[in-house]
Amino acid sequence: MEHDRKQTRAWVLHPDIKSDRDRRDAVPALEEGVALAAALPDLEVVGSTVVGLPKAHPGMLFGSGKIEELKTLFKAEEVELVLIDGPVSPVQQRNLEKAWKVKILDRTGLILEIFSDRARTREGVLQVEMAALSYQRTRLVRAWTHLERQRGGLGFVGGPGETQIEADRRAIDEQLVRLRRQLDKVVKTRTLHRAARAKVPYPIVALVGYTNAGKSTLFNRLTGAEVMAKDMLFATLDPTMRRVELPDGPEVILSDTVGFISDLPTELVASFRATLEEVLAADVILHVRDISHSDTEHQAEDVEQILSSLGVDEDRTVIEVWNKIDHLSEEEADACRQRADRNDSLYAISAITGEGLPQLLHDIAMKLQGVRVDEVLTLDFSQGKQRAWLFKQDVVQEENQTDTGFEISVRWTEKQKAQYAAL
Structure with missing residues (x-):
C-alpha cells in the first residue's frame, strides 16, 4: 500500500557559496535539487530556498542569523527533513540537526537514496550498497541511525520505527570486502555475457x-x-x-x-x-x-x-x-x-x-x-571462393547462373569492396 504511507515533509536548500569558483547557477541548481527530491516517493517537498553565503562556515555551514531564521521557518512549516543540495560535512550535519531538530540529508545522501530505490539488477543493488557504505564510513562521527523502511532503500530518510545501529569502521570494511567479492562475481558473469554478445x-x-x-x-x-x-x-x-x-x-x-x-x-x-x-x-x-x-x-x-x-x-x-x-x-x-x-x-x-x-x-x-552501394559482379565457375565469401558477408541481393558462371547483384560498403578485391 505505497500511497497510504505518510510522506516526510521536506525542504530543499541550495547553498550558493560565493567563494566557490566552480559554483553553478543557483536557480537551475535549486530546481535540480527539488527534482531530485521529487524522485523519492516518500518525500513531500513543501518548499525550497537558495541561501547566499560569502563562504561556508566550517562548523555550521550557515551563519548563526540564517540558522535562526531557517529554524523558525522549518518549525512553522512542520518540516521533518532538510535536503541540502551540496556537500555537508559530518560535523555540520550533526550541528544543524541539533539546532533545527530535523533530519539532514546532503546531496550525496539523497542521490544514494534515489539510486537504492531505482536499482533493479543484482549488480545495481550491490553497487549502491557499496557506495552507501563508503559514504557512511565517512560519517561515523556519531552513531549512524538506520531508520526502518517498508520499501527497499538505505534508511537515510525517515520511516516508521527507529533502530540504532552502532556500526564501527571494521564492520563496514568487512561488509565492503564481502560486497566487492559478490560484485566481482556478477561483473565476471556480465563479461561472459558480453563475450557471448561479441560473437x-x-x-x-x-x-x-x-x-x-x-x-x-x-x-x-x-x-x-x-x-x-x-x-x-x-x-x-x-x-x-x-x-x-x-x-x-x-x-x-x-x-x-x-x-x-x-x-x-x-x-x-x-x-x-x-x-x-x-x-x-x-x-x-x-x-x-x-x-x-x-x-x-x-x-x-x-x-x-x-x-x-x-x-x-x-x-x-x-x-x-x-x-x-x-x-x-x-x-x-x-x-x-x-x-x-x-x-x-x-x-x-x-x-x-x-x-x-x-x-x-x-x-x-x-x-x-559506411554507405552501401549496389553493383553487379560477373564471376566464372572457378571463382567459388569469391562467391562463398560474398554469401558469407551477406551482401548478395540476387544471383543468376549464366553459361560461364554467375551474375551476382551485391549491396556492399567500400570496405567490403576492397576486401573482395584483395581475395
Whole structure:
C-alpha cells in the first residue's frame, strides 16, 4: 500500500557559496535539487530556498542569523527533513540537526537514496550498497541511525520505527570486502555475457546524457519497449539492452544508461563505472541533450567530462542529439534545425513527437556500415571462393547462373569492396 504511507515533509536548500569558483547557477541548481527530491516517493517537498553565503562556515555551514531564521521557518512549516543540495560535512550535519531538530540529508545522501530505490539488477543493488557504505564510513562521527523502511532503500530518510545501529569502521570494511567479492562475481558473469554478445555481429549504440534529457523516452520510441520513462531524475539505473532493426541498415543493440549528473558524488562515480561499461563497448554513442533546459551547455560539459574520465577515446563516433525541440518556441526550434542541417554529427529531434528520428536512424545506419552501394559482379565457375565469401558477408541481393558462371547483384560498403578485391 505505497500511497497510504505518510510522506516526510521536506525542504530543499541550495547553498550558493560565493567563494566557490566552480559554483553553478543557483536557480537551475535549486530546481535540480527539488527534482531530485521529487524522485523519492516518500518525500513531500513543501518548499525550497537558495541561501547566499560569502563562504561556508566550517562548523555550521550557515551563519548563526540564517540558522535562526531557517529554524523558525522549518518549525512553522512542520518540516521533518532538510535536503541540502551540496556537500555537508559530518560535523555540520550533526550541528544543524541539533539546532533545527530535523533530519539532514546532503546531496550525496539523497542521490544514494534515489539510486537504492531505482536499482533493479543484482549488480545495481550491490553497487549502491557499496557506495552507501563508503559514504557512511565517512560519517561515523556519531552513531549512524538506520531508520526502518517498508520499501527497499538505505534508511537515510525517515520511516516508521527507529533502530540504532552502532556500526564501527571494521564492520563496514568487512561488509565492503564481502560486497566487492559478490560484485566481482556478477561483473565476471556480465563479461561472459558480453563475450557471448561479441560473437553476435550486432553493433552497439549507447544512449548517454544528463539525467532527465529524455533518453528513456527516445529508447522506448525506437524499441517499442516500455522502459520506465517517467519525468524523473535517474529514472533508469541499470543498462537496458534491446535489439533494434535500423531502416535498410543493420540490426543493432540499443543500450539505455543511467543519467549523468553534475557533482556526482565520488563514491558513486566509482561504483557506477560498471553501469557505464556498456558505453565503452559501444560502436556509436548518442549524447542526448535536453536542448530546452536553461543549463543545457553545462549539462553537456558534465557528460563529456564523465565520458572522457571513463576512457571513451577520441575516435569513437559520438552523435549529439538535441532532444525536446517541441518544448522550444518555433523560432528557437528552427534555429536548432538549421544548426543540425549544417553539422553531420548533430540532430534536432523530439522523442515525444518523433520529429527528426527517421533521419537520425538512417544516419546511424550509415555511420555503422559506411554507405552501401549496389553493383553487379560477373564471376566464372572457378571463382567459388569469391562467391562463398560474398554469401558469407551477406551482401548478395540476387544471383543468376549464366553459361560461364554467375551474375551476382551485391549491396556492399567500400570496405567490403576492397576486401573482395584483395581475395
